[in-house]
Amino acid sequence: MSLSSFLAQFDPAQEIEYSWTPPSSWYIEKDFLRAEIEHLFNNHWLYLGSAQELKQPGDFVTYQVVNQPVVVTRGQDDRIRAFYNVCRHHAACVASGKGNTEVLTCPYHGWAYRLDGSLRKAPRLGKLENFNAKEFGLVEIALEIWGGLMFCHFGAPTQSVAQLYPGLGDFLQPADLESLNFEVRREYTLECNWKVFVDNYLDGGYHVEYLHPDLAAGLDLDNYETLIRTNFSIQQCKSAENDARLGRGAVYAFLYPNVMFNRYGDILDINLVLPQGPDRCLVIFDYFFAPHCSREFIEKSLQSSHQVQLEDVGICESVQRGLKSRGYDKGRYAPRIELGELHFAKMLYSTLAEGSGFIHPNQLSHQ
Numbered sequence: 001m002s003l004s005s006f007l008a009q010f011d012p013a014q015e016i017e018y019s020w021t022p023p024s025s026w027y028i029e030k031d032f033l034r035a036e037i038e039h040l041f042n043n044h045w046l047y048l049g050s051a052q053e054l055k056q057p058g059d060f061v062t063y064q065v066v067n068q069p070v071v072v073t074r075g076q077d078d079r080i081r082a083f084y085n086v087c088r089h090h091a092a093c094v095a096s097g098k099g100n101t102e103v104l105t106c107p108y109h110g111w112a113y114r115l116d117g118s119l120r121k122a123p124r125l126g127k128l129e130n131f132n133a134k135e136f137g138l139v140e141i142a143l144e145i146w147g148g149l150m151f152c153h154f155g156a157p158t159q160s161v162a163q164l165y166p167g168l169g170d171f172l173q174p175a176d177l178e179s180l181n182f183e184v185r186r187e188y189t190l191e192c193n194w195k196v197f198v199d200n201y202l203d204g205g206y207h208v209e210y211l212h213p214d215l216a217a218g219l220d221l222d223n224y225e226t227l228i229r230t231n232f233s234i235q236q237c238k239s240a241e242n243d244a245r246l247g248r249g250a251v252y253a254f255l256y257p258n259v260m261f262n263r264y265g266d267i268l269d270i271n272l273v274l275p276q277g278p279d280r281c282l283v284i285f286d287y288f289f290a291p292h293c294s295r296e297f298i299e300k301s302l303q304s305s306h307q308v309q310l311e312d313v314g315i316c317e318s319v320q321r322g323l324k325s326r327g328y329d330k331g332r333y334a335p336r337i338e339l340g341e342l343h344f345a346k347m348l349y350s351t352l353a354e355g356s357g358f359i360h361p362n363q364l365s366h367q
């Protein structure tokens with residue numbers, strides 16, 4: 001199915017009271033995911049992880065971002081750089097896991113790269129024509145650090161992370177985020193399309209009362225509000241009384257396309273959603289805590305969060321099975337609640353339409 005046929009099935013001009021969700025084909029078809037990778041993931045700032053992983057010169061960390069292997073290093077010059085983690089000889093991954101080193105040595109034939117990416121050694125290469133070792137360094141990727149958090153871009157960024165999300169700092173101050181300690185990364189594989197997880201996150205707290213009764217008890221759901229901004233949306237909720245874990249309330253920021261910053265009490269948890277196929281995704285949780293938090297508090301928080309996550313995993317996988325059913329194609333939105341979800345669908349539509357030069361038939365008829 002062509003991308004234009006997928007896009008024609010969603011009308012981005014509709015107000016939420018009239019709007020349908022995107023059709024299930026957006027969530028189950030390989031061709032649609034292929035278009036998302038080309039126009040969205042390969043051409044957008046994407047969250048990688050905490051820069052606290054790279055405190056010392058020589059530190060390196062590897063990531064798999066959709067289908068791109070990435071290695072981030074802190075050089076002897078103290079600079080943090082990102083590269084495709086792909087050897088220039090025959091494409092093996094040069095680094096794995098994380099660690100501290102002076103050179104990254106490819107495990108296949110031993111080509112060695114300095115932390116600034118340059119090729120230091122290519123063993124037993126002999127005389128080679130038309131070969132300039134200076135041009136055979138690891139290929140660098142655009143990297144930016146905002147609030148101590150690293151973002152990379154596989155294309156050519158035309159704006160900074162701060163410009164992409166104007167006003168985000170009013171809700172999440174970079175200095176506040178930097179004051180928290182990175183604790184741990186946890187990963188969950190879900191048998192659902194990556195957007196099912198995002199939609200679930202953006203439903204304005206609609207599901208909390210039913211799916212997360214323990215969490216609901218700590219939140220004042222009548223005061224849940226959603227704010228729509230350029231390339232991000234905010235869901236805020238005050239906590240009932242003064243909940244020990246949630247503090248005075250929660251700010252849930254969704255940064256298009258695939259990252260959520262959840263800031264509550266002494267905690268920041270970041271959720272990163274990475275497609276692994278049309279009906280599979282990896283959800284990564286990065287947890288940060290204020291320096292004064294006790295071990296007991298941290299363990300308890302991680303446990304409650306894990307519980308909430310399991311509840312979300314179950315329902316997301318159930319939705320994916322439903323999306324594949326002949327009994328469902330598209331649904332509707334609760335107008336005062338699910339604004340973030342429609343905003344997400346419209347942003348995705350715009351990215352894909354602009355990337356492919358698509359103009360909606362309804363727009364043509366209005367011209």
Ligand code: FES
Pocket residue numbers: 087088089090091092106107108109110111
């Ligand atoms: S692929 Fe890396 S040295 Fe051959």
Ligand SMILES: [Fe+2]
Pocket residue numbers: 200207208211212308312
């Ligand atoms: Fe949830």
